[in-house]
Amino acid sequence: SQELEQSPQSLIVQEGKNLTINCTSSKTLYGLYWYKQKYGEGLIFLMMLQKGGEEKSHEKITAKLDEKKQQSSLHITASQPSHAGIYLCGALNYGGSQGNLIFGKGTKLSVKP
Amino acid sequence: DGGITQSPKYLFRKEGQNVTLSCEQNLNHDAMYWYRQDPGQGLRLIYYSQIVNDFQKGDIAEGYSVSREKKESFPLTVTSAQKNPTAFYLCASSIVGWEQFFGPGTRLTVL
Numbered sequence: 719s720q721e722l723e724q725s726p727q728s729l730i731v732q733e734g735k736n737l738t739i740n741c742t743s744s745k746t747l748y749g750l751y752w753y754k755q756k757y758g759e760g761l762i763f764l765m766m767l768q769k770g771g772e773e774k775s776h777e778k779i780t781a782k783l784d785e786k787k788q789q790s791s792l793h794i795t796a797s798q799p800s801h802a803g804i805y806l807c808g809a810l811n812y813g814g815s816q817g818n819l820i821f822g823k824g825t826k827l828s829v830k831p
Numbered sequence: 832d833g834g835i836t837q838s839p840k841y842l843f844r845k846e847g848q849n850v851t852l853s854c855e856q857n858l859n860h861d862a863m864y865w866y867r868q869d870p871g872q873g874l875r876l877i878y879y880s881q882i883v884n885d886f887q888k889g890d891i892a893e894g895y896s897v898s899r900e901k902k903e904s905f906p907l908t909v910t911s912a913q914k915n916p917t918a919f920y921l922c923a924s925s926i927v928g929w930e931q932f933f934g935p936g937t938r939l940t941v942l
Contacts, residue, residue, distance in 0.1 A: 722873070751930055760837075760921060760933035761874075806873060810928075818864070818889070819931060821873035 720745045722807055724822035731797050732830050739792045739825045741807035747787045749810035751819065756803050764792075764805075794827075802829045834858070837922050837934035844909070844916070844941050852907045852937045854922035863905035864923040864931060867891060874921060880905055881927055909939060917941045 721744045731737050741750070749768050753761040765774045767783035767790060774781050778795045794801055804826050808819040835856040844850045856863065862881045866874040876889030880899040894913025899905055905924075909916045919938050923931040 749928075753933075758919070758936070758938065760935045761923075763930050763932065766930050808874075808931075818876060818879060819874075820876075823871065823873040 720809065720811060720820055722809055722820060722822035724805075724807060724825050726825060727823070728826040728828075730828045730830060733798060734796055737794050737797055737827070739805050739827070741790045741792070741822055743788050743809055745788070747783065747790070747809050750783055750790045751808040752781050752790070752792050753806045753808060754803050755806060755824070761806065797827075797829045799829045799831055802827055835922060835924050835932055835934040837920075837937050839937060840935065842937055842939045844939060846941060847911045849908055849910050850939065852909070852920055852922075852939070854905045854907065854934060855903055856905075856924040856932075856934075857903060858924055858932065859902070860924035860926055860932075861902070862925045862927045862931075863899070864925075865889075865895070865897065865905070865907045866921045866923065868919040868921060868936075877907065877920075 723742045725740045751766050752764040755761045765781045770785045770787045772783045780793045783790045804824045806821050806824045808821045811818045811820045838853045864879045865877040868874050875891050877895050878897040880886035883902050886897050886899050896908045917940050921936045922934045925931040
């Protein structure tokens, strides 16, 4: 079965610093999703990547999918307190029916003002 | 406003009781999902449904049941057979194969 490993598990950065979160899959990724979650709340969709080498940006967040489609990174530039939360990567699970996602365990980001 | 709602936000249950968590969406999505989230864990799929009157077990379906009588609604029942039901439950919906949109979650605590 496919597994997603996220690193680091937690991260504390000073406001204004850049940071990167990684998501590594045990199998080829056919669709990779990044979500953000505030504690005790639902997940907010950030970006979806499908093609090897694809890169997408939204405001100060950039996500990339490597050419081999087994690793994705999420990069935040000039972090702000509003970026704090848990970031989860999810991937289409082709072991089951189309559309199901499996998730990594998440990376907890804290931003110190 | 289109969206997905879950109720209640907090739920307390005595051991041996069944409880039902509500999930409603007005996004006209065919697919709906239930996940469970435990501290330090990612989301684990309980049940999913891609069409009305049909649903499939996910990875941790034991002790749970669902129904999908309407496109907009996908309630989850946590039965007394679920050994460790205290968790945060998230409902999601999507166009099949596309990004999932999540509700705000229900935190269930067994007393």
